Every structure is written in structure tokens, then in C-alpha cells.
Amino acid sequence: MADSRLLRDEDYNTHFDPDAFIKTYHTVLEDTVVGGLVPFVLKGEHDVFKTGDVKGRRLLDIGTGPVPHSVIPAVPFVQDIYLTDFSTVNRKYLYDALFGSGKQDYSNVFEFLVNLSDKSQPWTKRSDELKDKVRGIFPCDLLQDDIFKGSYFPLFDVITTSFCLDSAAPDVETYGKIVKEISKYLKIGGHLVIVGALDTTYYFVGEHKFFSLNKSAGEVKSCWKNAGFSIQSWNQMEATEENEECDFGGAYVMHCIKES
Numbered sequence: 001m002a003d004s005r006l007l008r009d010e011d012y013n014t015h016f017d018p019d020a021f022i023k024t025y026h027t028v029l030e031d032t033v034v035g036g037l038v039p040f041v042l043k044g045e046h047d048v049f050k051t052g053d054v055k056g057r058r059l060l061d062i063g064t065g066p067v068p069h070s071v072i073p074a075v076p077f078v079q080d081i082y083l084t085d086f087s088t089v090n091r092k093y094l095y096d097a098l099f100g101s102g103k104q105d106y107s108n109v110f111e112f113l114v115n116l117s118d119k120s121q122p123w124t125k126r127s128d129e130l131k132d133k134v135r136g137i138f139p140c141d142l143l144q145d146d147i148f149k150g151s152y153f154p155l156f157d158v159i160t161t162s163f164c165l166d167s168a169a170p171d172v173e174t175y176g177k178i179v180k181e182i183s184k185y186l187k188i189g190g191h192l193v194i195v196g197a198l199d200t201t202y203y204f205v206g207e208h209k210f211f212s213l214n215k216s217a218g219e220v221k222s223c224w225k226n227a228g229f230s231i232q233s234w235n236q237m238e239a240t241e242e243n244e245e246c247d248f249g250g251a252y253v254m255h256c257i258k259e260s
């Protein structure tokens, strides 16, 4: 009998195929399976950073997965970039793509983002700048007390995260606890830029069906406000059509500042 359980946790080491994930959700930018999701996300991230107000020395990205899109808009505005993920497979994929023999170059993501700012720059310049600034790809498990599993980091100026808490948190209460844990790694006055799904319960990677935490915009906002953040901007899109890859209801890009 087929296993109908939605995949999560350790399944990211055994059933999550980075190439299938990128092909489905990050490759065809103008015609994604979830109608415009990736352009919305990339433009939303770009809009937060283009003001130049969101900057600092050290940036932490939580749950980078196999694709570094969440930090690419930040590259010109920070000096040291720390990438993290739960999955050994994703960390290795990302390492090989950025520094090793991996074939993935993320050129369509870089091109899309560079075209939003300075079309005269080759995308490889931003890619080289990212590689120069990445200080490591670290293990992370948001469900543990010690979420970085023994890595001790000084406080960060900027934290980014994209579609990771949706995968990690089993319920909204745990989501709220994770938010408070993440907050401990950010300076007062530091910036948090988060991308996530709304009203979505699963997504497919190849034939494998992964869990996504079903939550509303109001629940997301109140978790961050309860953890001492003030919301600076909130950008939201609604799903316009049904598709087979996920029951996507909407997505958001939020920028907030840690006040306390």
C-alpha cells in the first residue's frame, strides 16, 4: 500500500531531489507551475533590498536548500553570508554548485535579478560576488533546542529565509516558537526578510509529496509581532489557478525589524 504520509524532517535527506525541486519551482521563471510564484518572490526580495536600507556586515540564511535565491538580492549590501540547511543532500548540492563540480549555475535566477537592477552587468559578476562572500554552509534543524547544532555565531545584522519554516514547523504554535529562536540570532535593529507560503498544505518534488504548514497571513504576522518584530513591508500574491504540483494558496514576502 502506498505511503500517504506527507514527507518532512529526515525525508529531506532521503526523498528530496534537488534537481527535481529546482526544475519544478525555480527554473521556468515566467511560467512556473504555480503561475508566477518565482518572479513574485524574486521581485519581492529585490524590492526589499533595493532601497539600500537593509544592509549590514553579516547575513544568515535559514534553510537555503539547494538554491541561494533568497540571498542573491542581498549580496551587494552585506559582507559575510552564512548559508544553512537541515539536509546533508541539499548542503552538498549547494556546495558543489557554488564551489565544486556541480553543473547547476542558477543563471536564470541571477539573470532575472540582475535585470531588475543593472542590465549592463553580467550575471556572473553577482554570482562571483556571492561566492566571495559565502563563509560556509552549516547544518540547521529548527526543531532542536540548539538549532545550529553546535555552531556558535555572533549576532547577525540580516536574516533571510524562504519556504523553510513552512516545511519545518508542524503547527502554528511550533512556528511561533521557531520564530522566537531565530530572533535570538539577530541584533536589535536587525532585519528579517522572509518568504513563505499561505494556505498551502503540500508540494510535490518529483513523485514525493512534502508537508507544508497551512497558515494564514494573520497567523504569520502575529507570530513575528509576538517575537518583538515590527513589520516594515508585506507583499502578497494569491494563487490564480490549480495545479498538480501543490495546493498552493498564496505567498508573501515580508520585511521586519527586530525591536526587542
Ligand SMILES: C[S@@+](CC[C@H](N)C(=O)[O-])C[C@H]1O[C@@H](n2cnc3c(N)ncnc32)[C@H](O)[C@@H]1O
Pocket (backbone or CB within 6 Å): 008, 009, 012, 062, 063, 064, 065, 066, 067, 070, 085, 086, 087, 090, 140, 141, 142, 143, 161, 162, 163, 164, 165, 167, 168
Ligand atoms: C521548500 S524547501 C525551500 C528551499 C529554499 N529556501 C527555497 O526557497 O526554495 C524547504 C527547505 O527546508 C529545509 N528544512 C526542512 N526541515 C527543516 C528543519 N527542521 N530545520 C531546518 N530546515 C529544514 C529543507 O531541507 C529544505 O531545504
